[in-house]
Amino acid sequence: MSEHDSEMLLESVVEHLAQHADEISNRLVTAYTDEIVDYRSQPEGFLMNDVFENSRTSLFTLRDWLRGDADEARSFEDFRNSAVRRFRQGISVQALLHSYRLWGQIVWEEIASLPECKTSPATGFAVAGEVMRYVNRVSLAVANSYLEEAEGVIQDRHLAERNALEELISGTEISERVYSYLSRLGIDVNQRHCVLLLHRRNPSAADSSQTRDDLSSVRGLLPTSPASKPLVGLREEEIVVILPTTGIADGAVRTVANEISTMLDRYAVGVSRAHAGGGRTSEAYREASDAVRIARIQGDLRAYFYTDVLLQAVVDRSGLRETILGETVHPLLNYDKAHGSSLVQTLRVYILRRFNLSQTAAELNIRPNTVRYRLERIQELSGRDPNLPDDLLLLALGSKINRDFSG
The missing domain is CATH 1.10.490.10 (Globins)
Known part of the structure; x- marks a missing residue:
């Protein structure tokens, strides 16, 4: 053609x-x-x-x-x-x-x-x-x-989520704008809720696409209730979840938190107590932050609940951790290191076995008199008598703090 x-x-x-x-x-x-x-x-x-x-x-x-x-x-x-x-x-x-x-x-x-x-x-x-x-x-x-x-819509949503999270976490009065946004999402922060916090173990390894996938994974694992939806968002190196607990069993929250911690092992996971009212979200966030800080120190793949680490959190916030250790466990650690002894281990088992000499001796495979002798050495070195309730409480606290913060 x-x-x-x-x-x-x-x-x-x-x-x-x-x-x-x-x-x-x-x-x-x-x-x-x-x-x-x-x-x-x-x-x-x-x-x-x-x-x-x-x-x-x-x-x-x-x-x-x-x-x-x-x-x-x-x-x-x-x-x-x-x-x-x-x-x-x-x-x-x-x-x-x-x-x-x-x-x-x-x-x-x-x-x-x-x-x-x-x-x-x-x-x-x-x-x-x-x-x-x-x-x-x-x-x-x-x-x-x-x-x-x-x-653009996704970015706008993430920005709105982040703004809502910041306002809730700050502890200030919640604005009508944030209330309106949360209402459109079906989120009611006046109901009982806890904060579930994921913090990167290695912040320098953060990748934006991976973080988006992690957000999606978290949303998919969360328990849901007809009463209210969770709010999930990013905050610096953290994924923050405000999770309604109405109609959800406490055991279900722990199970899901541990599952998230195992699946997303690049994050440490901390969970607050349940609180009612949007004004309590800031308190819940502080509790989750305490829990996740201890989770990062421990490094194992389980979620840490504030109720599990309450004692460590209170001591750490008080600023007396080193003082308590210096008057209880540190002298024993120094002695064990110098003499190859096991005073710290003996103290821990003695506390674990509810101060029972026979059970402590059986677990350590030593005689009860040997346990008694070691307790006397603990008193000499620390100045705290394991037979006195107040001194024993302080020794138990020092042992607990040392174990939780030394890994």
């Missing part, structure tokens, strides 16, 4: 598209309804008032494209705006791209049915190539705009 004949064929295709734009668009709407659930489930009028017009516009843009007259910047901006609408209408990116594939397929079938294309298959294939190139360009522009809009 001559160049003149090819131009005549192309012009025939262009004219056909323009003359049958409504008919082809109706066919496209029918195909979208039959094959794409996201389109079929939209409100009445969506297909004819939006999709039909968009399909018709695409046909005229293709006509101009084939003629070489298309204003790509302006035309593609319409497609980008359409992609943003689809995102806001709740249509998935997969469904959107499926619609453009269908569009290209049906438009090509329409062109291929022309007698001119049947007469000259080679030229018809050339037109098909131009149609596919056009569809690819449009699909790329549409997908990029859709994903940019989705990313």
Whole structure:
């Protein structure tokens, strides 16, 4: 076929598209309804008032494209705006791209049915190539705009979550703006709730994409209650969860927290007590912070609850930890190191066995008199008598602190 004949064929295709734009668009709407659930489930009028017009516009843009007259910047901006609408209408990116594939397929079938294309298959294939190139360009522009809009919404949501978390954690009066945002999410912080805190063990290893995956994993593992939804967000090196506990058993929270700690082993996990009222979230956050700090020190893969570490947390906040250790366990540790003895171990077992000489001796595989002798040496070195309640309490506290903070 001559160049003149090819131009005549192309012009025939262009004219056909323009003359049958409504008919082809109706066919496209029918195909979208039959094959794409996201389109079929939209409100009445969506297909004819939006999709039909968009399909018709695409046909005229293709006509101009084939003629070489298309204003790509302006035309593609319409497609980008359409992609943003689809995102806001709740249509998935997969469904959107499926619609453009269908569009290209049906438009090509329409062109291929022309007698001119049947007469000259080679030229018809050339037109098909131009149609596919056009569809690819449009699909790329549409997908990029859709994903940019989705990313923007996600970032806005994360920002709103972070702002809500900061306000709740700060202990200040909760603003109407934050209350409104939480209400839209179905979150009621006035109900009983605890704070579950994940802190990176190695902050320098943070990766934004991995953190997003971690957030998703945490959300998927959390127990849910019909009464209220959890609030999950990022705060510096932490993932913060405000978890409603109404209708959720205490054991379920511990099980989930331990599961999170095991699955996301790059985080230490701390959990507060349950509190009622949004004004108590700041207190819950402090408790979770105390628990997660001790979890980081210990390094094992279990969640630490504030109720488990209450004694260590109180001592550490008091600033008396070193004083207590200096008057109880440190002299014993120094003696053990110098003489190869086991005074600290004996003290721990004696406390664990509820101050029973026989049971302590049996566990250490020594005589009860040897236990008695070691207790006397503990008194001499520390100045604390294990037979006196107050001194024994202080020795037990020093042993507990040393064990929890030395690993």
